[in-house]
Amino acid sequence: GLCTGIIILLTTKGRSSHILVFSEDLFFIYLLPPIIFNAG
Incomplete structure (x- = not known):
């Protein structure tokens, strides 16, 4: 990112x-769902 x-x-x-x-x-529409799904 940097x-x-x-x-x-x-x-x-x-x-x-x-x-x-x-x-x-x-953030809430595009970035948060993959983070939640990858966490299991």
Whole structure:
């Protein structure tokens, strides 16, 4: 994740960082279910 963030920051030169804002909806809909299912 850190490497990906650095690559995005360097390629966009910090201009489009507002596009990658982390929202609660993104977490609860897309990231949380795989975490729960992988936990068993």
